[in-house]
Amino acid sequence: MTDQNIIEISGVEKRFGTFTAVKDLNLTLKEGEFFSLLGPSGCGKTTALRMIAGFQDHDAGSIRIAGQDMAHIPANKRPANMVFQSYAIFPHLNVGDNVAFGLRKLGLSKADMKTRVAEALEMVELGGLQARKADELSGGQRQRVALARALVMRPKVLLLDEPLSALDKNLREAMQLEMRRLQQKLGITFVMVTHDQYEAMTMSDRIGVMFAGKLEQVDRPEVLYARPCNRRVASFIGGMNFLDARVTGDNGATVDVNLQGFGPLTIDVNPNAPARSPDLLAGIRPEQLEIGAQRPEGYDACLQGTVSDIAFYGESVHYYVRAAGVEQPISAAVPNYFHTVDHKRGDQVWLGVQNASVIDLGARDA
Amino acid sequence: MAGLLRTEAGKGLALSAPASLYVGLLVAAPLGILVAYSFWTQTYVEIDKTLTWANYLEAATDPLVRHLMLRSILIAGAVTAATVALAYPIAYFIAFRTQKKTLWLLLITIPFWSSYLLRVFSWKLILGFNGVLNSALISLGLIDEPLTFLLYNEFAVVLTLAHAWAPFAILPIYVSLQKIDRSLLEAATDLGCSKLERFVRVTLPLTVPGIIAASLIIFIPTVGDYVTPSLVGGSQGKMIANLIQVQFGPANNWPLGATLSLVAMASVGFAAILFAVLATALGRRIR
Numbered sequence: 001m002t003d004q005n006i007i008e009i010s011g012v013e014k015r016f017g018t019f020t021a022v023k024d025l026n027l028t029l030k031e032g033e034f035f036s037l038l039g040p041s042g043c044g045k046t047t048a049l050r051m052i053a054g055f056q057d058h059d060a061g062s063i064r065i066a067g068q069d070m071a072h073i074p075a076n077k078r079p080a081n082m083v084f085q086s087y088a089i090f091p092h093l094n095v096g097d098n099v100a101f102g103l104r105k106l107g108l109s110k111a112d113m114k115t116r117v118a119e120a121l122e123m124v125e126l127g128g129l130q131a132r133k134a135d136e137l138s139g140g141q142r143q144r145v146a147l148a149r150a151l152v153m154r155p156k157v158l159l160l161d162e163p164l165s166a167l168d169k170n171l172r173e174a175m176q177l178e179m180r181r182l183q184q185k186l187g188i189t190f191v192m193v194t195h196d197q198y199e200a201m202t203m204s205d206r207i208g209v210m211f212a213g214k215l216e217q218v219d220r221p222e223v224l225y226a227r228p229c230n231r232r233v234a235s236f237i238g239g240m241n242f243l244d245a246r247v248t249g250d251n252g253a254t255v256d257v258n259l260q261g262f263g264p265l266t267i268d269v270n271p272n273a274p275a276r277s278p279d280l281l282a283g284i285r286p287e288q289l290e291i292g293a294q295r296p297e298g299y300d301a302c303l304q305g306t307v308s309d310i311a312f313y314g315e316s317v318h319y320y321v322r323a324a325g326v327e328q329p330i331s332a333a334v335p336n337y338f339h340t341v342d343h344k345r346g347d348q349v350w351l352g353v354q355n356a357s358v359i360d361l362g363a364r365d366a
Numbered sequence: 367m368a369g370l371l372r373t374e375a376g377k378g379l380a381l382s383a384p385a386s387l388y389v390g391l392l393v394a395a396p397l398g399i400l401v402a403y404s405f406w407t408q409t410y411v412e413i414d415k416t417l418t419w420a421n422y423l424e425a426a427t428d429p430l431v432r433h434l435m436l437r438s439i440l441i442a443g444a445v446t447a448a449t450v451a452l453a454y455p456i457a458y459f460i461a462f463r464t465q466k467k468t469l470w471l472l473l474i475t476i477p478f479w480s481s482y483l484l485r486v487f488s489w490k491l492i493l494g495f496n497g498v499l500n501s502a503l504i505s506l507g508l509i510d511e512p513l514t515f516l517l518y519n520e521f522a523v524v525l526t527l528a529h530a531w532a533p534f535a536i537l538p539i540y541v542s543l544q545k546i547d548r549s550l551l552e553a554a555t556d557l558g559c560s561k562l563e564r565f566v567r568v569t570l571p572l573t574v575p576g577i578i579a580a581s582l583i584i585f586i587p588t589v590g591d592y593v594t595p596s597l598v599g600g601s602q603g604k605m606i607a608n609l610i611q612v613q614f615g616p617a618n619n620w621p622l623g624a625t626l627s628l629v630a631m632a633s634v635g636f637a638a639i640l641f642a643v644l645a646t647a648l649g650r651r652i653r
């Protein structure tokens with residue numbers, strides 16, 4: 001990643017009739033960055049991506065790519081290429097001609113074109129498959145051809161609309177690593193749309209979380225996980241227990257709170273959650289809660305409750321604990337170290353939490 | 367029998383039996399009779415049933431047959447080309463440029479609500495010596511004398527048939543356009559194509575099957591048409607089917623008529639296959 005800005009979007013808006021699909025979008029991406037746009041179905045991710053690609057015009061604001069305003073530049077002239085969700089492999093052309101499709105416009109010599117196609121296919125591990133027909137490809141191969149076809153153009157920006165959503169889980173995970181490796185090697189800016197939080201977290205330098213047309217938070221994955229800006233973002237990424245907290249003292253960088261069920265704690269103020277009020281919403285990740293039959297030692301606050309449900313995930317076990325004064329069961333995740341499930345439904349258990357594990361999510365109604 | 371009906375092949379046979387029977391009776395049987403006739407000879411009132419190649423020899427050597435056959439294929443080719451060229455933009459409009467597809471498809475079938483003969487006669491009224499077109503041009507003062515090149519020639523045949531066949535060309539082309547995944551067009555744009563390049567490199571090759579279907583649907587029956595040429599074609603517009611009709615009618619030479627029919631069928635079949643192969647190969651060359 002360099003310090004050069006490659007995409008600068010400011011105040012972009014898109015309306016379909018009276019419905020606003022994208023509201024006041026502001027985003028600056030660095031050259032060589034892997035950026036993911038994450039959000040639930042219908043939140044406007046594809047619309048945002050298509051405005052960058054030039055398939056959809058915007059009603060307000062400006063989009064600049066590599067310093068150039070894109071307002072009057074049609075899609076076929078933009079320094080961005082796209083990998084479509086359906087892959088859009090031309091069915092009448094073989095793999096080699098699909099990859100060469102955009103190159104034919106560049107007036108390259110036959111030999112140069114051949115070399116570039118071969119290189120691109122090599123890059124996505126489809127070397128030598130030039131003559132394969134489009135309808136003889138598997139889903140994963142189609143995905144790679146689509147990637148090669150866009151990358152062979154050497155774009156400044158590669159736009160990907162849910163590029164892996166049509167693949168099965170194992171192939172998807174393999175492709176995630178491979179695409180990340182390729183992106184780092186080529187140093188091209190990737191903008192990927194996805195609704196899979198794990199995909200976004202494992203691949204991206206930064207993630208933008210979008211809800212109902214609004215980009216709510218843009219941050220590095222680990223920041224997004226540790227300091228989400230509100231309840232929506234917190235619940236969209238990873239598991240989260242939400243508890244009410246009453247502020248009892250303000251120390252500047254930290255606040256003293258009385259946490260529902262757990263009692264007094266001192267937690268860090270979350271700079272991403274600007275809306276303040278004496279009634280805070282607090283979040284605790286399930287894996288950061290300690291669970292035990294006895295009251296755990298060395299924790300800043302504890303709570304006693306009854307196991308109401310158990311969910312076995314393989315790599316971890318989730319216990320749902322009901323406690324007095326808390327409406328929702330609290331979930332605690334325990335890594336599956338020894339192939340044991342330590343608690344049964346109905347067991348009395350203790351939950352322990354540290355100050356640092358409690359996330360301040362700002363005013364409760366933000 | 368019950369056991370046979372339960373297998374996949376058995377079910378398939380049972381399902382296709384009524385159609386096969388129907389086709390067998392109405393196509394294969396007459397065709398068989400036609401083939402038989404073509405090897406017989408007409409002797410004034412009776413048919414001489416000794417097998418002979420004489421009719422084929424006559425068909426092959428008679429310059430009139432060759433001339434009419436060639437002209438039929440050329441006129442049918444012109445009709446096909448004109449119809450497909452006119453139908454493509456309409457099909458394109460319905461597939462890509464309008465939301466009211468059903469309405470437009472309905473409008474396109476409207477000519478079928480009146481009889482084919484009536485439509486041919488209407489063209490006669492429009493193109494004739496004292497027809498609508500000539501009267502209009504004269505009253506506008508654009509011409510002094512009625513134009514005579516409008517009716518009773520190949521041009522009139524092509525015009526009339528192109529109009530009559532239009533829906534048959536529009537529908538298959540529309541279907542093949544409609545099937546094109548819109549993201550393919552966006553991908554072409556994304557890879558740098560202008561609208562025209564995108565049409566030539568993606569839309570056109572993907573609609574080759576529709577173009578071939580439309581062409582064959584028009585070409586094959588046009589070669590054999592005899593109503594239109596005899597009504598609007600005049601002597602220059604006569605086609606092979608008019609000669610065949612004469613053999614079965616006034617000339618009363620059924621064996622020769624049968625032979626000419628078979629020769630026409632073979633020529634049409636050959637031309638059609640040649641066209642389909644060429645069009646497919648051409649489509650494949652576009653990259």
Ligand SMILES: Nc1ncnc2c1ncn2[C@@H]1O[C@H](COP(=O)(O)OP(=O)(O)OP(=O)(O)O)[C@@H](O)[C@H]1O
Nearest residue numbers: 016019021039040041042043044045046047048195
């Ligand atoms: N051409 C259009 N006309 C009218 N409304 C549209 C159009 N395209 C998108 N929308 C609306 O805009 C909103 C955002 O659509 P968009 O396709 O961007 O969602 P998305 O975030 O990509 O969702 P998904 O994850 O399901 O693909 C949706 O409510 C959709 O109905």
Ligand SMILES: [Mg+2]
Nearest residue numbers: 045046047161
């Ligand atoms: Mg989408």
